[in-house]
Amino acid sequence: MKTYLPHYFKKIGIIIVLIAIALSFIAGANETEKGIIEDGNFAQSVNAFTNTKDVPMTYVEIISPGTANTLNWISIVFSMSGFLMYIFSSEKTEDEFIQKLRYQSLEKSLLITWLVALLFFIFRQVEFEAFYILQIQLIAYVFIFHRYKTRYLTD
Amino acid sequence: MKNLLKVERAKKNITQAELARLVSVSRQTINAIELGKYVPSTMLSLKIAHVFETTVNEIFELENTDWFKK
Numbered sequence: 001m002k003t004y005l006p007h008y009f010k011k012i013g014i015i016i017v018l019i020a021i022a023l024s025f026i027a028g029a030n031e032t033e034k035g036i037i038e039d040g041n042f043a044q045s046v047n048a049f050t051n052t053k054d055v056p057m058t059y060v061e062i063i064s065p066g067t068a069n070t071l072n073w074i075s076i077v078f079s080m081s082g083f084l085m086y087i088f089s090s091e092k093t094e095d096e097f098i099q100k101l102r103y104q105s106l107e108k109s110l111l112i113t114w115l116v117a118l119l120f121f122i123f124r125q126v127e128f129e130a131f132y133i134l135q136i137q138l139i140a141y142v143f144i145f146h147r148y149k150t151r152y153l154t155d
Numbered sequence: 156m157k158n159l160l161k162v163e164r165a166k167k168n169i170t171q172a173e174l175a176r177l178v179s180v181s182r183q184t185i186n187a188i189e190l191g192k193y194v195p196s197t198m199l200s201l202k203i204a205h206v207f208e209t210t211v212n213e214i215f216e217l218e219n220t221d222w223f224k225k
Contacts, residue, residue: 093183096196
């Protein structure tokens with residue numbers, strides 16, 4: 001598999017993925033708040049701490065739904081871009097052994113991705129949008145390739 | 156597959172790093188070959204044999220198990 005980017009793009013890719021994770025947390029702030037409020041235990045803890053009795057927690061919209069959708073979209077774009085930069089950047093030393101490990105990682109990640117997609121399709125428990133399946137392949141590739149490097153490229 | 160890479164290196168007094176530099180691979184690749192974790196390509200095998208001034212057959216040897224698919 002050809003690599004197109006210099007080695008330092010690995011760090012850039014990681015930074016972009018971290019930004020994507022942060023954006024997704026911000027985008028999910030409203031849902032997180034709803035979840036916390038619906039969980040009665042947290043409300044009881046707050047009441048106990050503030051020494052108030054049975055004061056219900058009210059939901060306050062942190063960010064607008066439109067902003068949340070936009071942040072979600074940006075997060076997905078950043079995430080995919082970051083992973084692609086990481087995957088297609090060179091190792092410090094590129095040789096035939098690294099190329100072989102790349103091909104094996106690609107093969108395994110493809111298999112894992114389609115097995116997961118097949119399971120979700122069969123059991124229909126969760127609606128899975130296509131780009132999440134692509135994300136799974138990118139993430140799986142990164143972990144598998146890293147595991148191969150750790151196992152085979154020892155000192 | 157067995158290999159006598161370490162023995163040949165000792166004969167020529169070459170480190171893994173130096174051999175890796177001469178055949179344009181990483182030192183970890185040479186280490187993986189010596190430990191039997193990686194079977195080099197024909198090209199790389201020929202390069203290694205050229206560095207040690209010997210033939211590929213003198214360095215790499217097939218074992219009985221190599222004849223059967225895993």
